[in-house]
Amino acid sequence: MGIEPDRIHYSWISSAESTKFVEVVKEVTEKVKALGPNQHFAKHEAKVA
Amino acid sequence: MSEWEPKIVSFLCNWCSYGAADLAGVSRMQYPSNIRVIRIPCTGRMSPKFALAALREGADGVWVSG
């Protein structure tokens, strides 16, 4: 469907692993940031309007 | 805007990652503020439709965590 794989992340963190949680948040944020804005799949407001 | 910041929708399991996120708060760990959490009862509840809807609605990323 043309979605970059790095846009969707999946992880498994236990409720005690706050450190891992923070690591994953940082990692996900960085990877998504590296891809740039999601333009391909998002509905385009302009066309709708 | 100085730098573009992505908006990431995260679907967190109430029992696992949501708890971890709470604990991270209790421990005052600091992390980027890009994520918007949707609490789900379990990752079993997660449907691909949610991820697609989030991206279609303009989210820049989706993170599902159990």
Place this chain on the structure above:
Amino acid sequence: MITFKLNGKKVQGEEGQYILQVAEKYGVDIPTLCHHKALEPAGMCRLCTVELFDGRRSRFVTACNYPIWEGMEITTDSESVHAGRKLIVELLLAKCPDVPMLKKLAEQYGIDKPRFKTEGDDCILCGLCVRMCERMGNSAISLTGRGVEMKVDTPYHLQSDVCMACGACASVCPTGHITLEKINEQITSRQDVKPIPSEYDMGLKGRKPVYVPYPQAVPNTPVIDRDVCVHFKTGGCKVCTEFCGVDAIDHSMEDEIVELEVGSIILAPGFEPFDPSKFDTYNYANHPNVITSMEMERVLSASGPTEGHLVRPSDHKEPKKIAWFQCVGSRDLNRCDNSYCSSVCCMYAIKEAVIAKEHAGDDLECTIFYMDMRTHGKDFERFYDKAKEIGVRFIRSRVHTIDPVVGSDDLAVRYVTEAGELQNETFDQIVLSIGLQTNPETVALAEKLGIELTEGNFCKTETFEPVETSQKGIYVCGAFQGPKDIPQSVIDASAAAASAGAALSTARNTRTLTPEVVPETNVFGERPRIGVFVCRCGINIAGVVDVPAVRDYAATLPYVEYFSDNLYSCSQDTQETMSQIIKQHNLNRVVVAACTPKTHEPLFQETLINAGLNKYLFEMCNIRNQDSWVHKNNPDLATEKAKDLVRMAVSKVALMQPLEEAELQVHQTAMVIGGGIAGMSAAVTLAQQGYETHIVEKGDALGGQALNLYKTIAGEDVQEKLSGLIDEINQNEKVQVHLNTELKNVEGFVGNFKSTLAADGGESELEHGVAVVATGGSALKPQEYHYGEDPRILTSLELDRKFMDKDPGLKELNSAVFIQCVGSRDQDRPYCSRVCCTHSIDNALELKKTQPEINVYILYRDIRTYGEREYIYREAREKGIIFIRYSLEDKPVVDLSGGNITITVTDHVLGRPLEIATDLVTLASAVVPNKDEALANFFKVPLNDDGFFVEKHAKLGPSEFATDGVFLCGLAHYPKPIDESVVQGRAAASRAVTLLARETIHTSGTVAETVPMNCSSCAVCISVCPYSAPSFIEEGPFTGKAQINPVLCKGCGLCVASCRSGAIKLKGFDNDQIFAQIYAMNEAV
């Protein structure tokens, strides 16, 4: 009834009422300076002037004292009224040009400067003070003189003994003409008039004679302090009754003596903070900037006198350097009688220092002067480490004198460093870490009850009966049992409740009153009316997130009918206010933006229930744990995130529907995992309460680690006591012991667990309603100090074994060395094992007793004989046991060459290496948990990094898990001595009984439900559900379609996501609701 016109509108009032009273009732604002609801009107200030039309002509009257009459027409806001008032304000301002209140009023009326000659007065002669004094029953002051000479004064301008210095005149004075100082200097002949100190704010703030003792008081009702209330002195006043809308105040109430028939008594009188005034050298009584730690708590509190703003008392300057002095009123026989350790002060001082730095910023210098740093509680050592990391300075020195610095408000101290150098240092403020002591009234009570006390005036208890007093049927918990912190007090409390309840278990529910159930309002089909409450959580949220902005933003969202912010949403008074608001505004959906739903959702749902709303018409958004706390440095982004989360929650809650909960039976059986002291104590307690209990023990005997212990510090023989407990278990019909048994699997959930037990190659199933985890711990096998290479190098438990075996070799010893913190408080195990200091000192004393000529050395880092354990530390020093401190970076070295043991350690006094030749080395090895990951998975309960189980709440839920129906005690929770294990075993059982005793519980309403019409009978849901909740309907119109058993359903949503026909809905987390959140996320702000 009198009918007249007010600003053209018909209004009604009672015969004898004045215009102002009626106007107030109709919400028409008339300004006034001399009116007071409780006093007769006097028409002094003329500001309330209004226009009266009597049918023929207009004139001006004062609204406060003009009685109403039928047919009159009043205008309160005409052009001429306004002009008249403007003139009055101008005249008043000319008389009192510097009164802020008048300046503000003048500004409102557009007066820049009065045209008249100004006088520099500050009294407008409103007479409120005189009338109020009369009402007080005193009439100490009056308006004297005439015309321009008129003023408020006492007779003959002398200080009067009629004046009681109640301050009522000052409290009503609108201009600030009368102040407390003025009463002191000019009015009363009494000495030293001060505001009534607020007990809650440690006297840092005043309070009124009518007051709520503290914001979270239960019940949250004001009380009248009879000792200071004027009514009880003169018979006058009663002003409060005029303001109470519900006539709740009755000054004639008397104290009542109520007789209660009870089966047991629990003593929880707590402690009183030590009063340091008697230490002259600390200047606490004389210098405002020497404060106690209790005062510091209030200063740091968001609800405190400075709203959490850190300022020192003398000049309200922000301090740059603060010092804490430890052990003030503790561990001190020279200057006071408290030779015990107060247990909690080290930790609270560190906490205060860290919070002070959080409030005031990193450049605040915090220094703690201490003797031994005692952070022996769970996760406390880590906090200590963290404090050092963020720059809190720790100086091991006991300072004896605080000198005020002449010419400033600062304080100078002289202290000796560890290296022996004398230092001078100046601080802006000094906090005395005061200890805990038993109130003399409590001592008197104990005497009356015939209860034995300890040397330190705490309640005497035995190690194996830690909550029983010396009187049968009387139990104790909290700091009266010994100085202790919150978790330990909470554990005590649960245990005392269990012990007190055990004797009464047959009487359970015989005098139960059922609370009134608020009928649920049917909101079905109503348009959503959402209330949004944004919590400040003191400064926890409001310190980062712009709460008013989030609140105002919420107001713009669809269907939001009510919005507000609360200081603490979870406090009882706020809860009551919220439920009233819900009723008043007919709200049918509620959003609370606060902490986490995982801890607080049930509380707010209770509020909804009390307001007659179904508890599922609620959504919480997490703007603390997942916002303000984790984005501290980005207030703007955190505020944006909070707004997003509120928007998402509002759009979800609009779609919420009322849900029903299924009722579930609680299996009246308990399973205890682990047969040590804690597990056995839990089992005995459960059995005493009448519940069948199964102990599952891996090993071949009951007793656990206690089997290795010789005696307690009180001298009790552990083995004797232990076999008593084991006998009790074996003889108790309600307890079944499964030895050599492993837990293979656990299914089910709270109230209905099904566990598989494996023993002797066979497997059996046990059904139980609750589970207690008491899996214990063990002593670390040391990896250092040549352990295992020489029989003369032992662990503490191995030495205990020698004592138990009466090893003759112990009598032959010339020298013995104990090394503390072996495997504790290091990088691998950054926690304190809590028991080892006491254990080693006790064993050292035992060696001395066995062989008085022996030289005993204890090599330690900090001695942590908390509470009354401190006495044995004192005794050890008196008996000549030598204590040598070492540091983690410079550990002692054990040398075995030549068949002799030589230990080299750097002496902390001399600063030089010291060699000790010895015959025995005892290593105080760490307590390590039996880290059981399988068990953690069975019950879905977390383990921390050290392998201890993580309780529900560190302070308030220490003996239970966040998972319902699973409880925790003993070493599995944290290292602890026998008495604390017994207490926690009972506490865990006590918590379990609260569940068992209910017999039925309600399952969640957030379960899956099928729409049989859409079901294609594919059976995917039946195959994916881990709880076997779905099945096929067997009869009726939908035979063959799927249905879901709401009792078994855990609401995970697996079936919902896998249903290809879309025939399953998950109530509370349905597609619509989740999509609503997703859509809301992207809406433009």
